[in-house]
Amino acid sequence: MTAAAWTVTPLVLPDSVDSPEAWALHGVAHLERLSEESTWGHADLYSPARTRLTVMRNQTHTEKVALVATRPPGAGGPSPDDVVGVAFLWMEREGNSHLVQAGITVHPQVLRSGVGTALVRGVEEVAAERGRTTVIFETDHLGEPPADAQDVVTPPTGAGRIAGDAPGVAFARGLDYSLEQGDRFSCLRLQDVDPSRVDTFLAESRAAAGEDYELVTWLDRCPEEHVEQLASLSTLMTTAIPVAGLDLVEHVYSVEEVRQREQASLDAGRRSLVTAVRHRPSGELVAYSEIVLPADAPAAAFQENTLVAPAHRGHRLGMLVKAQNLVELRTLRPGAERLHTWNAEENRHTLSINEALGFEPVGVVALWQKKLG
Structure with a gap:
């Protein structure tokens, strides 16, 4: 060429x-x-x-x-x-x-x-x-x-x-x-975030969730007792979010692939902060949210996957995991200035959570597709 x-x-x-x-x-x-x-x-x-x-x-x-x-x-x-x-x-x-x-x-x-x-x-x-x-x-x-x-x-x-x-x-x-x-494409300017406002969202979402749900937070490596459920949630993430007309199908994650992704992230100098929700009656993880922290860009952080299993929606679990991660981020990376995230424009529920937390729109990433003849 x-x-x-x-x-x-x-x-x-x-x-x-x-x-x-x-x-x-x-x-x-x-x-x-x-x-x-x-x-x-x-x-x-x-x-x-x-x-x-x-x-x-x-x-x-x-x-x-x-x-x-x-x-x-x-x-x-x-x-x-x-x-x-x-x-x-x-x-x-x-x-x-x-x-x-x-x-x-x-x-x-x-x-x-x-x-x-x-x-x-x-x-x-x-x-x-x-x-x-x-x-x-x-x-x-x-x-x-x-x-x-x-x-x-x-x-x-x-x-x-x-x-x-x-x-x-x-x-x-x-x-x-x-x-x-x-x-x-949205950005939360972390230095402008009022900690008391995040704490209020966290308390309110905890109350809405009730005693049936508890938070589990880890850094870099999912605890062994939860990794199979994280693989299931990661699989669900590939089909449970809006994909519009994109030609995407389910990707089934194995425990081995979850572990490989965790190690690959560390090898690339990226730490991973994850907060999940455990449903006490069933013992299952039913929601999670991940923030990635690149070592080579200490002012930046990235809000990656966030998912609440459909059967457990309506309990403010999405706000719960995101607010808890922001609280954890204060200690883990106090010098971070910007938290970036991307969401389908039609995903109004998630965008509403982000907007409440203070994320502001920066731009649009257009996804173009062609099916080859």
Whole structure:
């Protein structure tokens, strides 16, 4: 895959970030940081080269591939500055074995030059080689147009607006991708959070839950007596949240995969704070919420999965686990400044909890899908 000014090739993982062969990996990390700062105004979401290498090496349950667009090298040989685009591909080995999920990043200086198109075509080629029939990729959009805006694009769910002239819209449509869902990207500025307000939410949700429910909190590794139930909740998470028209199916988590994910997170320098709810009469875990804490970005934290089992909804367990995690976060990472999260725009119940806690909308992540012929 070549053009006059650049070439797209698979990223070859170096032995270490200090290896001369790591130039492309460092170029990718620099490009990601540039893109995140340009879009969101901070670099919380980018992965340093060392973290990216650790994540890419872990191929146990998900095959990970990166395609890199580079300029021709100069007289001194290839360098990180030669990287002008990257596509990351994630392919589950079980469950969604028909699917490629991708992230596309192009250097601002070469937008609309064909780099992005070549990267998506490369993603589709990999999908075809692997016998996969659906590709999903994202585009990021700062802010959201008002409800009365005229030139907007909205997914079939009716929730999650992006400007019709936003970068990425014509790009995705021109490649025959359909907008299927919009995720709200939100941020809680932790220094502005009133601890007494969180404590009040915690007390109120404890009272609403009643004596049948108790909290269980752990760091990094789920207690052995709960890990099978966590695997079941993780499986439920793959189907119990809104997925709109995305071609997603259940992914069944085993205890082995839960343990592997925990270790992989630690290997990548990411700690995991989890609060769960145990239903005393049955002894089962019926809700959980996770916050991830990256070592390389001490000002940032990420609100990841939150789930309440359908049979136990209506007891304010969602607010309970989130409020307890915020209390735990005060001690575990007192210097954290921003807590980021993503939720389907049609998931009004979860968004309401987030808004009550003080999360504010930052933008929309558009999910584009194409079924390959």
